[in-house]
Amino acid sequence: MTGATDTALLTAIMQAAVDAIIISDGGGTILRASAAADRLFDYEDGQLIGQSINTLMTHDHADTHDGFMTHYLNTGEKSVIDIRRDIEGRRRTGDIFPLHVSVGHTRIGGEDLFVATLHDLTQSHASEDALTRTQRLDAVGQMTGGIAHDFNNLLTVIIGNLELLGLRCTDEKTREFVEDAQDAAELGADLISRLKVFARKGDLKPVATDLREVCNATISLLKTTLGGNYAITTDFDDNIDTILVDQSQLQSAIVNLVMNAVDAMHGSGELAFSISNVVIDDAYIAQELDISPGAYVRLSVSDTGDGMDREAQRRAFEPFFSTKADGGTGLGLAMVHGFLRQSGGHITLYSEPGIGTSFGLYFPARDTMTAARPPTVPTDARTQRWLERQILIVEDDPQVLKLSLKRIRDLGLQTHQATSADQAYALLQAGLKVDVVFTDIVMPGKMSGYDLAAKIKAEFPTVKLLITSGYTSDIISAKLPHDVSFDVLHKPYRQADLVSRLAALLADES
Structure with missing residues (x-):
């Protein structure tokens, strides 16, 4: 192959790779970064080149990284090279997220080069947390069910004997003690019945x-x-x-x-x-x-x-x-x-x-x-020629943001992101051109999603607005009063619902 062909092939690989790939020199300066790496760390195309690899790490990890690499180059001892490991990365916004990384070393023309392959573990960790939570509740439920069964047997004996004792009591004071004990035992039985519901062993009559x-x-x-x-x-x-x-x-x-x-x-x-x-x-x-x-x-x-x-x-x-x-x-x-x-x-x-x-x-x-019942709107937005449309997603929850980005990108739209209404407004004021702003209502900072929408409507009238919330409209309106009324897409929503709203917003432009 010619040098030009090699360069074209490398560029194609860097653009097509699913996982992030970053190539740096011996001093930790980034020489090449794949498109997936730009997206992973929230940088525009080409912005990573020339920056220190340490900018993508947490401060603690960055402090030790240079020492590890210097030690490896001087001694050849591999403490981080050719080893797969889980670490934390830092996005341009400062957000910390989990990463799986492996780093390889090569030399070209006498120059040391390090190739890092990185995979975002955010969704994997979220799925593991959800599974762990479900398994924990299931395990507690099984244990609770067994305990409830045994306690029911004990309470049956206790309540039965107290009833027999009450029938034989002639002393009024003693009878009061027995009745108090019976009341307590009945409360215990009620508690056990509620535990059985949690354990999914209640007697349901659907x-x-x-x-x-x-x-x-x-x-x-x-x-x-x-x-x-x-x-x-x-x-x-x-x-x-x-x-x-x-x-x-x-x-x-x-x-x-x-x-x-x-x-x-x-x-x-x-x-x-x-x-x-x-x-x-x-x-x-x-x-x-x-x-x-x-x-x-x-x-x-x-x-x-x-x-x-x-x-x-x-x-x-x-x-x-x-x-x-x-x-x-x-x-x-x-x-x-x-x-x-x-x-x-x-x-x-x-x-x-x-x-x-x-x-x-x-x-x-x-x-x-x-x-x-099929979705009423096709879920492939590419058929609606949305490929060049730009959308700004405003969401402070990292997991929801990641899911929203994937949903929107799967529809063929170009995405930008902000983790607060204040940040989104600053991006628009700085000249970011978008067709739609898709924002949650409850936001950290000075502005809510409603405040952001009101400012956009007044200052950027050509930008379409799509607002989402996990609350009903009445609840959120009572807590966040505003002068402008907006239709709310309620979480959780289907992909077809999202397409339907976007189709209505962009109908006059597509």
């Missing part, structure tokens, strides 16, 4: 149910109990599939969620209930929800309470975990989780501190024909 009817009946009861300090809104679709569910346990689950919400709202607030049919028909949302594809009916229960931090969200469904000031039993959400899983469904949690919390309860639709 019947064909219209979720709206049960929800309306429960809300009527709650309104009397809660009083006038809590505003309750409902948004139920007209045509809802029936589900097979234990109505008593369903009502108990709704009450549990509402009582948790009331505790988090401290005397006043807003509760929003919505019910709709949902078809899980693409890999994105099935992965996002850890749920099998098919037809479901979704009940969303949202509040304007304190919200939960990341750690509380991670442990929310564990038995005996509670964020309440008085400790609580920590069984409410665990019971709801177990009930949903035993019913063949799933529960999701979306929360932001200071904004509120939204639970999504997914029940399999009884009408299996719903599962065959």
